[in-house]
């Protein structure tokens with residue numbers, strides 16, 4: 001970590017990039033405060049110090065932290081006006097009366113990392129029901145990065161709002177400048193950028209640890225479908241690698257009764273099949289898994305997805321490249337039946353049979369798509385049902401997949417694991 005030991009020296013020698021910062025070696029797992037409030041109403045967000053503590057406590061109690069979900073991130077709801085004397089950002093003292101540094105210390109002591117939101121422009125995207133605009137970081141990139149470092153922030157989300165939004169020509173430089181400010185701040189902080197589209201697929205990992213190319217993910221199937229299409233397009237160009245992860249945006253995994261705060265705006269906007277599909281697809285693509293529903297109230301589908309060990313392992317493993325779209329299966333709705341897969345090691349594949357159609361379809365994965373011989377015998381395990389052993393197969397595996405749903409299976413090469421294929 002030469003960079004951080006000699007951060008000041010680097011400032012005068014070369015421009016350094018977020019990718020050099022040594023963080024994000026695995027895609028982030030965590031929680032974010034944004035959509036719990038519904039789109040327009042941060043006043044109803046989970047965004048005050050007691051509620052954030054209750055979220056963190058719930059993540060310990062419900063097993064999320066033990067599975068690796070260690071980021072607790074505040075989105076566009078925490079800041080107040082700048083300090084008129086030294087221009088530093090300040091927190092909303094009604095929401096955070098003890099102060100952010102105290103809350104951050106509390107979270108660190110609990111084993112969490114902490115994320116904060118800012119914007120590249122002069123304002124953030126939402127005033128969160130307050131009567132004044134919330135300042136962005138424009139004109140203060142070095143000061144804000146240094147302030148975040150001083151508060152011991154671990155993750156920064158950089159949005160693209162305020163006056164700069166109209167100035168598309170400024171996009172690239174603003175991001176490079178902000179990444180540079182982060183790198184010379186003296187603290188290794190993960191950088192997520194919302195407007196990754198200012199860069200080409202090979203440039204963006206040099207300025208950010210994760211990036212979005214697409215619109216916000218909302219709690220509706222159409223939006224989940226758009227995110228998957230967007231990722232599918234990017235797959236041909238860029239897949240995640242340690243330190244740099246394409247982001248499909250936050251996961252709104254909810255379900256009936258999810259949030260007493262949602263006022264109906266947040267969840268359940270999708271069916272359980274749709275929530276399962278999002279979770280599986282985000283995992284195989286190794287998009288950061290940042291959940292923004294109220295995890296203090298875990299519905300059955302939240303438990304089945306968020307706490308799914310096989311999916312978290314699929315998401316976190318870096319020993320092979322991320323999964324990808326392997327084939328379309330011919331079904332009666334054109335290009336709606338897909339096979340995705342990831343080779344996990346010499347003997348294991350994770351396979352997703354994805355039905356984006358309006359009707360239920362039988363979808364098949366052929367061994368030849370996986371590069372296996374037809375006579376290869378494999379064990380098949382059903383990931384949505386506690387990894388139940390479905391038996392042995394040769395040639396192919398077929399499943400009836402509901403509309404907007406997925407079948408997720410782990411397949412293990414039977415011959416290679418013979419004698420040791422008992423499930424733990």
Ligand code: GLA
Pocket residue numbers: 034075076117124125126159194216
């Ligand atoms: C933008 C971002 C969202 C969220 C809001 C907050 O829309 O894309 O993820 O951060 O701003 O205002």
